[in-house]
Amino acid sequence: xxxxxxxxxxxxxxxxxxxxxTWSSSSRLLFARDAVRAMAELHKVAxxxxxxxxxxxxxxxxxxxxxxxxxxxxxxxxxxxTDISVASSSPPVTDYPQAxxxxxxxxxxxxxxxxxxxYSLCRCLSxxxxxxxxxxxxxxxxxxxxxxAGCVEQPEQRCKLGELDSSLSELLGDSVAPPPAPPARFWTxxxxxxxxxxxxxxxxxxxxxxxxxxxxVVEVDRSTKEDLGTYVAKxxxxxxxxxxxxxxxxxxxxxxxxxxxxxxxxxxxxEWQENQFISLLGWIEGTPLSEFTGVFPLLAEEQxxxxxxxLAVRFLQRICEALEVLHGNG
Numbered sequence: 001x002x003x004x005x006x007x008x009x010x011x012x013x014x015x016x017x018x019x020x021x022t023w024s025s026s027s028r029l030l031f032a033r034d035a036v037r038a039m040a041e042l043h044k045v046a047x048x049x050x051x052x053x054x055x056x057x058x059x060x061x062x063x064x065x066x067x068x069x070x071x072x073x074x075x076x077x078x079x080x081x082t083d084i085s086v087a088s089s090s091p092p093v094t095d096y097p098q099a100x101x102x103x104x105x106x107x108x109x110x111x112x113x114x115x116x117x118x119y120s121l122c123r124c125l126s127x128x129x130x131x132x133x134x135x136x137x138x139x140x141x142x143x144x145x146x147x148x149a150g151c152v153e154q155p156e157q158r159c160k161l162g163e164l165d166s167s168l169s170e171l172l173g174d175s176v177a178p179p180p181a182p183p184a185r186f187w188t189x190x191x192x193x194x195x196x197x198x199x200x201x202x203x204x205x206x207x208x209x210x211x212x213x214x215x216x217v218v219e220v221d222r223s224t225k226e227d228l229g230t231y232v233a234k235x236x237x238x239x240x241x242x243x244x245x246x247x248x249x250x251x252x253x254x255x256x257x258x259x260x261x262x263x264x265x266x267x268x269x270x271e272w273q274e275n276q277f278i279s280l281l282g283w284i285e286g287t288p289l290s291e292f293t294g295v296f297p298l299l300a301e302e303q304x305x306x307x308x309x310x311l312a313v314r315f316l317q318r319i320c321e322a323l324e325v326l327h328g329n330g
Contacts, residue, residue, distance in 0.1 A: 010188065010189070010204065010205040011063040011064060011065050011066075011071055011188040011189075012063065012064055012185075012186045012188075013059060013060045013061070013062060013063050013064070014031075014059050014062045014063070014064060014124060014125075014128050015059035015060055016186075017064045017128075017182075017186060018059075018127070018128050018131040019131065020182065020183060020186060022180075022182070022183055023179075023182065024179070025129070025136075025137050025139040025140045025143075026139060026172075026176075026177075026179075027068055027179035027180075028128055028129055028140070028143075029129070029139055029140075029143050029168065029171065029172060030068060030172060030176055030179065031064065031068050031069075031070060031128075032125040032128070032129065032143060032147070032168060033165065033168035033169060033172060034068070034069055034070055035062065035070040035121065035125060036121070036125075036161050036164045036165050036168060037161075037165055038069075038070050038072065039054075039072070039117060039118075039121055039161055040161040040162065040165065042054065042072065043114050043117070043161065051113070051114055052078065052079065053078065053079040053112055053113055053114055053116065053117055054072065054074075054075070054077075054078050054117050054120075055077040055078055055079060055092075055104075055109055055112045055116065055117070056074040056075070056076065056077040056078070057072070057074070057099060057117060057120035057121050057124060058074065058094065058095070058096040058099045058120070058124065059096060059099065059124050059127060059128075060074070060095075060096070061073045061074030062121075062124055064182075064186070064188075065188050065190075066181060066182060066186070066187055066188040066190070066191035066202075067178075067191075068178075068179045077092070077109060079112070092104065092108070092109055098123060098127075099120045099123045099124050100120065101115070101116035101119035101120060101155070102119075102153050103116060103155055104116050113155070115155040115156075115158050116155070118150045118158050118159075118160070118161060118164075119150060119151055119152075119155075119158060121150070122147040122148070122149075122150030122151045122164070123147075123151055125143075125147050126144050126147045126148065126151065129143045129144050129147070130144060139171070142171055143168065143171065146164065146167045146168060146171065147164070149163070149164070149167075150164060181275075183274075183275055184212075184213060184235040184237065184274075184275045184276075185208070185213060185235075185237055187202060187205075187213070187215070187235075188202065188205075189202050189203060189204055189205075190202065192220065193217070193233070193276075193277065195233070195267070195269075195276065195277040195280065196267055196269070196280075198219055198222075199219070199220045199221075199222050200217040200218065200219050200220065200231070200233060200277075200280075201217060201218050201220050201227075202215050202216075202217055202233075203215070203216040203217060203218055203230075204216050206232070211236055211237070211238075211241045211245070212234055212235045212236040212237050212241070212242075212245075212278070213234070213235045213237070214232060214233070214234050214235075215232070215233045215234075215235070216230065216231075216232060216233075216283065217230070217231050217232070217233045217280075218230050218231075219231065230283040231266065231280050231281060231282065231283050232263065232280070232281040232282070232283050233277045233279070233280055233281075234277065234278050234279045234281070235275070235276070235277060235278060236272060236278045239272055239274070242272030242278055243271075243272055245272075245278055245279075246268060246269070246271070246272060246278065249265055249268045249278075249279055250268075252265070252326060253265045253268075259321060259322045259325045259326075261318050261319065261321070261322035262322050262325060262326060263281045263282045263283075263284055264281065264282045265279055265280070265281050266280045266281065266282065267279070267280040268280070289315075296308045296311070296312070299311065
């Protein structure tokens with residue numbers, strides 16, 4: 001069932017994306033309308049007796065793709081049609097009680113139905129439109145008013161998803177301009193980024209920290225859409241850190257091709273630019289050492305090493321040799 005496939009778990013949730021001041025109220029409205037439509041499609045998956053109910057919609061289980069489309073996650077509490085579902089009559093344990101429908105708060109998950117999903121989704125989307133609080137405009141206020149019809153305490157009095165769709169679509173108008181690409185910290189898979197005149201499609205996010213974010217990317221031929229090669233691309237979020245990283249790349253670039261344990265730097269820009277790659281490195285297939293925690297002796301046996309200690313020593317020697325080459329330029 002495709003609703004249970006998470007396309008991109010690294011996509012930001014609406015709680016995180018809500019702080020993005022570049023995400024306009026019109027783009028948030030468009031996202032809200034599309035989220036309502038997606039939930040209506042999800043609810044159409046029904047068995048002969050009971051419909052499908054998500055039962056776990058929170059600001060962290062609704063994600064935002066780079067194209068402003070929604071992704072629903074958190075299906076561990078979902079009631080599936082024609083499946084035996086056992087739910088507690090106690091209130092669910094959650095960090096977001098404001099997103100739990102009143103009937104579920106009082107009677108537990110067993111009381112949840114599709115109207116409960118409507119309440120949770122509308123509450124999450126209302127909070128999204130209300131942030132940041134100092135920039136709530138007329139569009140946001142009107143959108144929140146529409147969504148309030150789904151947050152009524154009595155389930156039978158809540159509006160239906162089709163009615164919400166119609167109201168939000170009317171507020172959007174006939175022509176809806178596609179929203180601009182989000183800032184780099186919110187990039188997601190399948191997004192295409194142009195760097196030094198070439199196009200690169202993001203495969204996955206490898207990691208993110210205080211300085212920047214690292215992605216696995218594939219170069220794409222602009223005319224044929226053919227995949228040309230796999231790389232590692234890095235983004236620095238702040239200008240000062242970006243300039244320091246560029247200087248480090250300039251010093252290290254000529255040394256990296258001298259050892260097989262060092263990934264080569266193929267390209268980097270002359271200067272840092274916001275929401276642009278700061279470097280393009282070679283992709284090396286492998287497995288993080290953290291994946292072998294607790295099973296390192298088995299890896300040593302597979303590598304025909306006499307012991308786990310000897311394999312660790314061999315790894316350390318290669319790492320030290322690579323660092324010596326890297327440090328050769330100060």
